[in-house]
Amino acid sequence: MTTIAVIGGTGKEGKGLALRWAHAGHSIIIGSRDAARAETAASELNDLLNKDAVRGLGNADAAQAAEVVVLSVPYEAHRATLEMIKDGAQGKVLIDVTAPLDPANKKKAYRVPEGSAGVAAQQFLGENVRVVSAFQNVSYTHLSNVEEDLGCDVLVCGNDKAAKQTVIALAKDAGMAAFNAGPIENSVVAEGLTAVLININIAFKIKNAGIHLTGVPR
Numbered sequence: 001m002t003t004i005a006v007i008g009g010t011g012k013e014g015k016g017l018a019l020r021w022a023h024a025g026h027s028i029i030i031g032s033r034d035a036a037r038a039e040t041a042a043s044e045l046n047d048l049l050n051k052d053a054v055r056g057l058g059n060a061d062a063a064q065a066a067e068v069v070v071l072s073v074p075y076e077a078h079r080a081t082l083e084m085i086k087d088g089a090q091g092k093v094l095i096d097v098t099a100p101l102d103p104a105n106k107k108k109a110y111r112v113p114e115g116s117a118g119v120a121a122q123q124f125l126g127e128n129v130r131v132v133s134a135f136q137n138v139s140y141t142h143l144s145n146v147e148e149d150l151g152c153d154v155l156v157c158g159n160d161k162a163a164k165q166t167v168i169a170l171a172k173d174a175g176m177a178a179f180n181a182g183p184i185e186n187s188v189v190a191e192g193l194t195a196v197l198i199n200i201n202i203a204f205k206i207k208n209a210g211i212h213l214t215g216v217p218r
């Protein structure tokens with residue numbers, strides 16, 4: 001079992017992932033800019049699961065205390081949050097869930113200067129942190145019911161094969177099939193797909209469009 005810090009775990013996507021991983025038996029630390037807010041979110045999850053698997057800390061302490069760090073914040077907060085967790089993430093796998101959207105129009109993908117949020121994280125954190133980009137295409141609405149069969153797939157991009165295997169295993173624990181989708185540069189595709197899914201959600205007045213690969217062995 002792994003100790004996983006979910007930075008931004010007070011929010012929609014991070015809280016859903018935290019819930020599923022805690023349900024699967026992992027030890028979870030919710031990270032927040034405000035430790036008290038993290039503790040509140042942690043008790044909420046423990047109450048839902050009826051066990052004591054989640055605790056809350058400030059972002060820097062959460063990253064420091066974990067074996068795997070998950071970053072789940074809006075792109076606008078990406079760089080500032082990376083600064084908070086840079087030291088704590090050294091030597092670890094960091095899973096970046098960030099999907100950059102145009103701040104002026106959330107229906108449009110945002111072109112990150114570095115190429116993608118995943119690449120920006122890898123460049124900023126340095127080679128001692130194995131950044132893996134994943135889960136950008138999983139709607140939070142899927143995650144809150146731990147019994148629901150998600151039926152959606154996860155694209156996993158990163159430069160370290162073993163780190164990607166770790167993330168593929170964690171995705172499985174959370175009820176999702178995940179696939180090695182190549183180096184971290186390819187995360188621009190997975191990140192961009194989120195804006196595509198938002199448009200599909202709007203067109204069908206739904207909240208949970210996702211992706212499902214065809215033709216792959218399962």
Ligand SMILES: NC(=O)c1ccc[n+]([C@@H]2O[C@H](COP(=O)([O-])OP(=O)(O)OC[C@H]3O[C@@H](n4cnc5c(N)ncnc54)[C@H](OP(=O)(O)O)[C@@H]3O)[C@@H](O)[C@H]2O)c1
Pocket residue numbers: 008009010011012013014031032033034037038072073074075076077080081097098099100135136137138139140141194
């Ligand atoms: N929601 C979805 O269904 C979904 C699906 C796929 C991918 N994503 C991606 O996952 C990431 C998180 O999405 P979300 O919907 O969970 O976001 P969110 O609920 O709006 O925010 C998540 C957390 O990020 C922190 N945060 C928010 N604004 C911030 C700011 N300006 N500066 C610093 N920290 C800030 C907050 O934590 P504290 O205030 O506690 O620090 C907040 O609880 C995004 O990149 C999103 O594109 C979301």
